[in-house]
Amino acid sequence: MSAQLCIRSARGSSILRLGGLQSHHINRPFVQRLHLVPRSLHSLSSSRKIRLSLSSFQSSCSLQSSLVKPTVRTYADRKESTGKAEADILVEELQELYEVAKDEFEIATESTDSSTIYAASDRESARDALNQLSEVYGLYITRPGEVENETETSEESPTVETQSNPAEVPQEVRDEVRRRVGHRIRELKNAVEALEERATED
Numbered sequence: 330m331s332a333q334l335c336i337r338s339a340r341g342s343s344i345l346r347l348g349g350l351q352s353h354h355i356n357r358p359f360v361q362r363l364h365l366v367p368r369s370l371h372s373l374s375s376s377r378k379i380r381l382s383l384s385s386f387q388s389s390c391s392l393q394s395s396l397v398k399p400t401v402r403t404y405a406d407r408k409e410s411t412g413k414a415e416a417d418i419l420v421e422e423l424q425e426l427y428e429v430a431k432d433e434f435e436i437a438t439e440s441t442d443s444s445t446i447y448a449a450s451d452r453e454s455a456r457d458a459l460n461q462l463s464e465v466y467g468l469y470i471t472r473p474g475e476v477e478n479e480t481e482t483s484e485e486s487p488t489v490e491t492q493s494n495p496a497e498v499p500q501e502v503r504d505e506v507r508r509r510v511g512h513r514i515r516e517l518k519n520a521v522e523a524l525e526e527r528a529t530e531d
Contacts, residue, residue, distance in 0.1 A: 415498070418493065419498065420510055422491070422492050423462065423465060423469070423514075426461060426465055429458050430459045430461070430517060433454045434459070434517065434521055434524070437455040437521075448528065452525060452528060455524070456525070459518060461489050463518065465489055465491055466511070468495040469493075469506050470506055470507045470511070472500070473495070
């Protein structure tokens, strides 16, 4: 009976009044244990929240670190990472620009020969690609402050960005780049100018 009173006392206050002091003393530890359970759960929940928040903070820090953009790579860094000769690095960059300019020239030649409505804009695109190639080439073969006559471009040409720092290129590398690339650039420049003159005469 006392056990029943104990259980029922936790559910209603009317049994506590009927049971007297004995029921009160029996039920009190039980009620205290009931109060301790939520506190323990609350403590576990709080500590879990702290661990989750710390884990989220660490994950956020790791993600931010991985998203930090690397600094601009210098000429020496590119040489060391690729393992290529100094001149090869610059020649590859110029070769890509040369292929673009050559493709634009061929497109402009076809549209000019066919007298299409796109001929003028195609010739302008060919000129822009040639100017970009010439500017990058000129930066790589001349020391800072010098002017290279064979790479003169119009004042309206936008400033180009290079993959390497021209100021760090040794003079012997500049000479090799000039020897390996200069002739093809001059030929393409003459071809673009001839196409523009022919279009003007027509």
